[in-house]
Amino acid sequence: MVAEPPVVTEPGARESPSVGPRTWSPVARRLDLVLVGLIVAYVVARSSLALRVEPFRTFDSRSYLGLTDGPDPTATLSFTGQAPRLWGAPLLYSLVGADEGRALLQALVGVLGWTALVVALWITLRSPVARVLAAVALFGLALTPPAYVWDHTMISESLSINLGLLTVGLGGIWWRTRSRVAAAAMAATAFWWIFTRQDMLLFVGLVLIAVVVLAWRSRPHRHAAVAVVLVLGVGLAWTAAIAGPTDRTFARWSASGHSQTEETFLYRLMIDVMDDRRMREVYHEELGMPVCRPLEKVTNSTSWNVRRVGHAYRACPDLRAWADENKMTVGYRYAVADPRHFARTMEEKFTVALGGRSLGTYGRPAALLPAGVQAAYFPPERLVLPLVAATALLAALAGWATGAVRRRRVLLVAGAVAVVGSLVSTLAGLMLSAGEFARFGIQESLYLRIGLLVLLLAALDAALERRARAGQGDAPGPRPSPPIDGD
Incomplete structure (x- = not known):
């Protein structure tokens, strides 16, 4: 059974009050049984999907699994950067030799991640209604194709999503219970998360900031929090040390024969710059990008591909020299140079990246939930941005009207950080990359929806x-306990 958490003071307080032994009430026991029943139902439903959905490989799968399914995984698994990818996903894939087993491992991590997140919210929310709604809403989101299909796809998105959920869920459990086991599990999970995808480092940084604040403002958590900070610091230093070698090793596996940062820039040239007259003019005239006739010839062809673009790019040394200096910043410089056109192009890309509906090239999901349930989480893409804005505004007004700003402050901050962090991360990704927006934005798409749910649940719980x-104002007996959110 899940015990009620101890009452914790506001983050500004230096110390939490002592808590006596837990007295189990019949209501608490029934609530625990409800939680157990919901978890069991989710596990059964997810197991059903795991048995019906086939593993799926994309072109990029080979850089995580190797060119062939040989017995030696070291070609794609290196802890020193001598592999085309960071070691997070290849390490998991090296544990079993078949894609079916790899998909099951990814699904297991996903089940743990979503369950930990539900438990963390369950022991944080006070109202039984809010608790049950939180569990149903999150497990429902977990059972939609945009959430689970990545567990069956042999690329790093599954781990980058699920390890993030597990990190936050374990962090929430640690915060509410002060369990050092939860703190240690969170540190290990976050450490692994660092090595899944480099674009997850923004979220890892947000987790690190949260732990630093906890260490500063909560004495009971301080020693464990300092240990977690040290573990994450080691992980960030390690990934920084191997980022360059990994980027260069990628050239041996890429379609264009270039490093990952160069190939990403080539995709941006192919898909965005050379295909958009206004953007091409700004790149040449205001950002100083040299003209490359071979590249223009290839990209004007109806049969261009990244391999041919790579050959043309190598024929233009001036362009390569310019790209070496500008490829990591040119997206941001373009936004400053022509903000109006930038905004127009970003709107469509944002819609696709946060829509979560373009799954045809990444897997073959099976039907489980009614179509209307999936549409509630992932509406038509044209409605995504308006609904996100409307939901965020509704949550803000509800948080103010219900007093959640005062009594559920941490939940509101956590939800707001998830929403804003997801939007910022999506924008940064769109400035650097091009092409598979639905894939590259799937982590942010899910985290955004979770953040909005948390904001609404905090307001509901406070109300x-x-x-x-x-x-109970006129009823005899003890008054309700003080707000937990200070939790």
């Missing part, structure tokens, strides 16, 4: 507590 307090 239900206020109603309960009002109903």
Whole structure:
């Protein structure tokens, strides 16, 4: 059974009050049984999907699994950067020799991640109604194709999504219970998460900041928090040390024969710059990109591909020299040079990246939930941005009206950080990359929806507590406990 968490003071307080032994009430036992039942139902549903969905490989799968399914995984697994990818996903794939087993391992990590997140919210929310709604809403999101199909696709998106969920879920459990086991598990999970995808480092940084604040403001958490900070610091230093070698090793596996950062720039030239007259003019005239006639010839062809573009790019040394200096910043410089055109192009890309609906090239999901349920989480792409804005505004107003700003402050901050962090990360990714926006933005797409759910649940929980307090105002007996959110 999941015990009620101890009452924790506001983050500004230096120390939490002592908590006596937990007294189990019949209501608490029934609530625990509800949680167990929901977890079991989710595991059964997810197991059903795992048995029906076939493993799927994309072109990029070979850089995680190797060119062939040989017995030696070291070609794609290196802890020193002598592999085309960071070692997070290749390490998992090296544990078993078949894609079916790899998909099951990824699904297991996903089950743990979503379950930990549900448990963390369950022990943080006060109202039974809010707790049940939180579990149903999150497990429902987990069972939609945009969430689970990546567990069956042999690339790093599954781990980057699920290790993030597991990190935050374990962090929430540690914060509410002060369990050192949860703190150690969180540190190990976050450490592994660092080595899945480099574009996850923004979220890892946000987790690191949260742990630093916890170490500063909560004495009971301090020693464990300092240990977690040290572990994450080692992981960040390690990934920084191997980033360059990994980038260069990628050239032996890429379609164009270039490093990963160079090939990403080539995709941007192919898909965005050379195909958009206004953008091409700004790149040449204001950003100083040299003209490359072979590249223009190839990209004007109806049969261009990244391999041919790579050959043309090598024929233009001036362009390569310019790209070496500008490829990591040119997206941001373009936004400054022509903000109006930048905004127009970003709107469509944002819609695709956050829509979560373009799955045809990444797997073959099976039907489980009714179409209407999936549409509630992933509406038509034209509605995504308006609905995100409307939901965020509704959550902000509800948080103010219900008093959640005061009584559920940490939940509101956590939800807001997830929403804003997802939008910022999506924008940064779109400035650097091009092409598979639905794939590259899937982590942010899911985290955004979770953040919005947390904001709404915090407001609902505060409203239900206020109603309960009002109903008990004239009743004899003890008053309700003080707000947990200070949790």
